[in-house]
Amino acid sequence: xxxxxxxxxxxxAALPVAAQEDELMGPDTWPTTVEAAVADILxxxxxxxxxxxxxxxxxxxxxxxxxxGTGIRNDYGLWRGxxxxxxxxxxxxxxxxxxxxxxxxxxxxxxxxxx
Numbered sequence: 525x526x527x528x529x530x531x532x533x534x535x536x537a538a539l540p541v542a543a544q545e546d547e548l549m550g551p552d553t554w555p556t557t558v559e560a561a562v563a564d565i566l567x568x569x570x571x572x573x574x575x576x577x578x579x580x581x582x583x584x585x586x587x588x589x590x591x592x593g594t595g596i597r598n599d600y601g602l603w604r605g606x607x608x609x610x611x612x613x614x615x616x617x618x619x620x621x622x623x624x625x626x627x628x629x630x631x632x633x634x635x636x637x638x639x
Contacts, residue, residue, distance in 0.1 A: 548598060548599055548601075549599050549600065549601065550601075551601060551604075551605065551606070554600055554601045554606045554608075554609060555600060555609060556606070556608035556609050556612060557608075557609070557612045558609070558612050558613050558626065558627055558630050559630075561596070561600060561609060561627050561630075562627065562630045562631050562634050565596075565627075565631050566631065566634060566635075569631075574635055574638075577631060577632055577635055578632070578635040578636065578638070580632065582629065582632060585625070585628050585629060585632055586625070588628050589621070589624075589625065589628075592628065593621070593624045593625065593628060594624075596624040596627055596628070597620045597621070597623075597624045600627075602620035602623055602624060603620050609623065610623045613626040613627060614626065
């Protein structure tokens with residue numbers, strides 16, 4: 525069980541977000557809708573990562589909060605003023621952690637539809 529948890533943590537850290545690792549997106553390139561964020565994420569995810577997320581139970585998506593979720597918060601400016609994406613995710617102002625989790629769930633839902 526501990527090895528599986530470690531593997532999942534490592535996977536979460538490796539899941540991509542569209543921005544280069546050494547270069548964060550700026551306000552002029554941030555997605556401002558959940559749909560745009562999902563499209564951006566899906567465009568750079570490997571087939572293996574897609575399969576892993578698709579195979580994860582919805583209630584287990586929280587395991588991606590650190591790593592992948594951190595990347596979403598950092599790359600999409602959720603800590604740096606992207607209030608449009610936060611409001612699009614939550615329907616109102618909310619914590620960046622909550623907004624990134626909604627985006628993760630939306631990626632998961634899109635992958636479920638792809639089948």
